[in-house]
Amino acid sequence: MRLLKALFGTPGNALVSLLLLAFLGWLGQALLLWGLRAEWRVVGENLPYFFVGQLPQERLPQVLGFLGSLALALLGWLGGLQVVRVPRPRLLFLLGLLGSLLLLPWPPTLWGGLLLSFLLSGAAMLLAFPLGVALAFGRQARLPVLRLLAIAFIEGVRGVPLVSLLFLAFVTVPLFLPEGLRLPQVVRALVAFTLFAAAYLAENVRGGLQAVPKGQWEAAFSLGLTPFQAVRYVILPQALRAVVPALVGQYIALFKDTSLVALIGLLDLMGVARAVLANPQNVGLEREVYLFLALVYLLVSGSFSYLGRLLERGLGLGVR
Amino acid sequence: MPRLRDLLLQGLVLGLVAWGLLLLLAEARSRMAAQGIPFSFAFLSQEAGFSLSEGLTYAPGEGLRPFYPSDTYLQALVAGFLNTVKVALLGIVVATILGLLVAAGRLSANPLARALAMGYVEAIRNTPLLLQLFVWYFAVLLKLPPWEKALSWGGVILSQRGLVLPQVGLGGGAWGLALGLLAWFLLRQRPLWAWGALALGLLLGWALLGPPLVYSAPERGTFGTRGGLLLSPEFAALLFGLVVYTAAFIAEVFRGAILAVPKGQWEAAYALGLEGRDAFRLIVLPQAVRIAVPPLANQYLNLAKNTSLGVAVGYPDLFSVYSTVANQSGRSLEAILLVMAVYLTLSLSISAVVNTYNRRVALRWRL
Numbered sequence: 248m249r250l251l252k253a254l255f256g257t258p259g260n261a262l263v264s265l266l267l268l269a270f271l272g273w274l275g276q277a278l279l280l281w282g283l284r285a286e287w288r289v290v291g292e293n294l295p296y297f298f299v300g301q302l303p304q305e306r307l308p309q310v311l312g313f314l315g316s317l318a319l320a321l322l323g324w325l326g327g328l329q330v331v332r333v334p335r336p337r338l339l340f341l342l343g344l345l346g347s348l349l350l351l352p353w354p355p356t357l358w359g360g361l362l363l364s365f366l367l368s369g370a371a372m373l374l375a376f377p378l379g380v381a382l383a384f385g386r387q388a389r390l391p392v393l394r395l396l397a398i399a400f401i402e403g404v405r406g407v408p409l410v411s412l413l414f415l416a417f418v419t420v421p422l423f424l425p426e427g428l429r430l431p432q433v434v435r436a437l438v439a440f441t442l443f444a445a446a447y448l449a450e451n452v453r454g455g456l457q458a459v460p461k462g463q464w465e466a467a468f469s470l471g472l473t474p475f476q477a478v479r480y481v482i483l484p485q486a487l488r489a490v491v492p493a494l495v496g497q498y499i500a501l502f503k504d505t506s507l508v509a510l511i512g513l514l515d516l517m518g519v520a521r522a523v524l525a526n527p528q529n530v531g532l533e534r535e536v537y538l539f540l541a542l543v544y545l546l547v548s549g550s551f552s553y554l555g556r557l558l559e560r561g562l563g564l565g566v567r
Numbered sequence: 568m569p570r571l572r573d574l575l576l577q578g579l580v581l582g583l584v585a586w587g588l589l590l591l592l593a594e595a596r597s598r599m600a601a602q603g604i605p606f607s608f609a610f611l612s613q614e615a616g617f618s619l620s621e622g623l624t625y626a627p628g629e630g631l632r633p634f635y636p637s638d639t640y641l642q643a644l645v646a647g648f649l650n651t652v653k654v655a656l657l658g659i660v661v662a663t664i665l666g667l668l669v670a671a672g673r674l675s676a677n678p679l680a681r682a683l684a685m686g687y688v689e690a691i692r693n694t695p696l697l698l699q700l701f702v703w704y705f706a707v708l709l710k711l712p713p714w715e716k717a718l719s720w721g722g723v724i725l726s727q728r729g730l731v732l733p734q735v736g737l738g739g740g741a742w743g744l745a746l747g748l749l750a751w752f753l754l755r756q757r758p759l760w761a762w763g764a765l766a767l768g769l770l771l772g773w774a775l776l777g778p779p780l781v782y783s784a785p786e787r788g789t790f791g792t793r794g795g796l797l798l799s800p801e802f803a804a805l806l807f808g809l810v811v812y813t814a815a816f817i818a819e820v821f822r823g824a825i826l827a828v829p830k831g832q833w834e835a836a837y838a839l840g841l842e843g844r845d846a847f848r849l850i851v852l853p854q855a856v857r858i859a860v861p862p863l864a865n866q867y868l869n870l871a872k873n874t875s876l877g878v879a880v881g882y883p884d885l886f887s888v889y890s891t892v893a894n895q896s897g898r899s900l901e902a903i904l905l906v907m908a909v910y911l912t913l914s915l916s917i918s919a920v921v922n923t924y925n926r927r928v929a930l931r932w933r934l
Contacts, residue, residue: 253678260677267679392577396584406914407907408875410886415907418899422595499693506695510879517697524705533705541694541702548693 300359316346371440379448404446455486495555647888666817691815704804740779743772824859864921
């Protein structure tokens with residue numbers, strides 16, 4: 248009853264509701280009619296290809312084990328932060344980390360499909376972390392040369408499209424390597440993504456650093472800590488804690504951005520979709536494939552946002 | 568001696584960075600020289616030899632004109648830059664309007680409008696832009712009927728060849744309208760006179776010089792159209808993709824800004840006797856704009872940078888012209904450095920403009 252009143256309470260509101268309902272009805276009908284006639288076999292036949300690319304079938308259990316260990320490590324980490332309740336979080340984290348390191352599919356040339364999107368964004372985020380934190384401190388440094396260098400790097404990377412960084416890495420990395428050493432394409436893409444992520448990470452971490460009250464520095468120094476100790480034990484933990492939600496958001500954006508590697512011929516989820524569509528059997532099935540892709544991306548991004556909200560609540564951000 | 572130590576430290580860092588960069592550059596140069604293609608920008612004045620599907624370039628003495636294969640690489644890049652600017656400017660305007668609409672939907676009292684707007688924002692923000700561009704191009708625009716069976720609807724013609732929109736231009740009567748508007752502005756203190764002058768200008772202009780607006784609906788022939796505005800499928804896909812994607816982010820910026828205005832401001836406005844709409848327009852909106860400007864500028868910057876994804880749907884923007892130039896001339900390194908410098912200049916100028924505006928609308932605290 249309240250819903251009806253909210254929808255049709257005033258004449259203007261009723262008109263808007265009717266128009267939107269008509270639109271929804273038309274959309275639903277069109278989708279249903281199309282969905283019944285669509286050739287979903289193109290998705291079903293290529294399902295493993297979409298998820299792990301050209302990884303040999305016999306290595307699938309290894310990938311599952313790897314993902315399982317990763318989930319275990321994540322659970323342990325969340326438990327350690329007291330976001331979820333698990334027994335022995337530290338042990339779980341270490342076990343998961345060890346398992347995922349042991350089971351990581353190697354070499355990177357085998358990575359493909361959703362697994363590649365996952366690993367590329369995860370590896371870039373991890374590698375960018377030290378660089379990003381250093382840049383964030385550099386940007387706030389008292390010494391003008393350090394500050395200018397950090398600003399030049401951050402603004403330079405943020406001012407150009409990611410796709411141009413990707414192409415730059417592809418063109419230049421081979422020029423700087425010793426003769427005879429050829430880096431696989433995945434690694435070159437990883438270089439570009441790491442630099443890109445570091446610049447954005449630096450800005451996020453800077454926000455966190457600015458949120459730490461100045462008194463914390465003074466308190467740390469008055470306890471006799473060296474500047475390094477003050478950063479390590481007092482400032483950074485508080486700064487990072489404040490930016491955890493922003494970092495989850497950045498990871499989601501990076502995960503979506505990995506789709507750009509399809510433009511340089513890598514077979515990530517998007518690249519696999521293009522390869523499937525290039526198959527003469529599947530000509531004209533763009534709608535089916537792209538809808539499936541959109542659902543996968545939505546599901547992955549959605550679960551990460553959920554995780555982010557969980558973290559935010561668990562850390563008591565904005566409450567404490 | 569902390570000052571001396573600071574100086575030494577800075578000198579050391581600067582030296583290390585410079586040494587690293589120089590080492591890399593020297594290595595790249597010698598490697599390129601060994602391959603017989605020394606680092607140089609001389610290729611820019613060579614003949615391009617490829618054609619672009621659309622776009623104007625600059626030629627000395629001729630001004631702006633379509634790009635021909637006999638033009639230079641530099642002129643090709645100029646055409647790409649102009650295409651980028653075109654789609655970016657149009658995209659920013661349309662995305663802002665759509666973003667405002669969606670933000671209104673998200674803040675609406677109507678639960679259906681709220682749910683729809685939220686579904687739109689979540690679906691768009693959680694899928695990659697590249698995927699959305701592919702959907703627009705391959706799954707929507709190229710799936711339109713062929714030219715012979717084009718859909719025609721109120722002067723709009725939809726087909727695989729692109730979109731033909733009716734063109735609206737200014738006619739002779741526009742002078743009368745302009746004079747009427749000027750008179751209306753000058754006499755706006757006395758409404759009766761002002762509206763009378765406006766109507767007089769409009770009618771006189773119409774009677775003497777013709778209609779103020781000329782609407783030319785495209786005519787469909789067997790091979791093409793006459794009149795009207797043609798959007799190529801590539802341009803349309805890039806524009807729609809960028810607009811729909813960025814509008815979702817812009818909607819969130821506006822929504823956040825309006826919600827960030829303290830509730831007390833609404834209450835104060837009501838207490839002064841302002842009605843709902845006036846309270847919003849006179850009290851809340853000016854404060855929300857102030858909050859929205861910096862994040863909005865970020866979204867504009869993102870849109871401008873994302874035009875580089877035109878390469879995915881074959882629209883000849885700066886980046887896709889770059890990739891053709893790099894393939895044809897073999898000068899990928901020089902070309903990408905040039906293109907990145909252009910994007911950087913574009914980004915820095917957008918943020919300079921916004922920063923200036925921001926300084927003007929930002930709160931000034933007077934003591």
